[in-house]
Amino acid sequence: MSEILAEYFSALARLKAGFPERVEKSVQISKDAVSLEAGRKKGTIKKSRPIFRDLIVAIDAAAAEQSYHQRHTDQRPLLREEVAKYRELWEEALSREISLVNQLWRERREWALEKQALTGKKMSVIHSFQRQDSDVPE
Template sequence: MSESLAVYFEALERLKRCKGKINNDTVAIEAGRKKGSIKKSRPQHAALIAAIDAANEEARRPQNEVSHRLQQAKDDSQELRRQLDAAYARELSLAREVMELRRELKDLRGGHVIPLREPRAGSRS
């Protein structure tokens, strides 16, 4: 490996450690060279470009994981909200049904029917 390529690889390693943006231009600038000095047309840069692309993918992977986990949390939150709304609707429906049944029971007991048990203290009828 030539000395100039070694400088580029060292610059790539430094960028990996500081978790900076990794592309051909940032590696060249980190190596003390001009922007655009790493060219795909140069066969000696093929291994360097492959290493830069791999490092770039590796640096992007945690962001993708975080994005995925965030989206999963949002989806879970929406599902839980939907389940909560459905539970509220069921509870409201049951409360309405209980109220209607109590009215019906009160109408049925309207003075002609004697209850079998005395209502407990504090209970509603």
Template sequence: MSALNDYWEALSRLRSNTPVRVPKSSPINKDTVALEAGRKRGSIKKSRTSFSELIEAIDNAAANINHSYQSIDNRLKAEQSAKNNYRELYHQALNRELMLMERLAQLEKEIESLKKVVPLRK
């Protein structure tokens, strides 16, 4: 009976994303629950009636977690895309600024050269 409790505790840790034996954010399935419980992969089998409730809970947890991971993944991709867009806009603004500064320097030199013109006498 303690083995079954180990599986339930492992499932609980995976749900809260605080696993001890498997990497964080691991997908929730029978194999990861077994590994997290310190058992071998494939030790949770449908053929064993004692695991029927556990398997149902694993399937439910996997469905719920996968939806939240997908929404987080979509948000992350959107934020990365926005970040890249803002970075591109920033670099374009810097390029414009440099070109305008160069043009301003050219025009100031032109103004200085025009100030040195001596008026013609009548």
């Protein structure tokens, strides 16, 4: 590999790593960007020159990878908003469920007290799970 081609590949590696020396960090990887990063003029990398065939393939692959990463990193804020929305919906549903369970326990307690008042017998409430409220008659 010639020294000039090595400079181009070195420039491409710096662009891929995100540490360019001569162009902006946010530049899109392209043949012109690699030329400028290598210290050459725009348009020096041409398809018509056989020496650049492997370099052009490497540039195209790096550009495709960069665009893939940009597409997916651009979606992160949207995905975070969606996650926050569904978390809020889940918490609201959980709150409703807890409210309904509390209402059920109050109704059971009232029913047991009412039944006890009508029959004169002490009624015990059958629990489906262990409850720690001390005001529930047993």
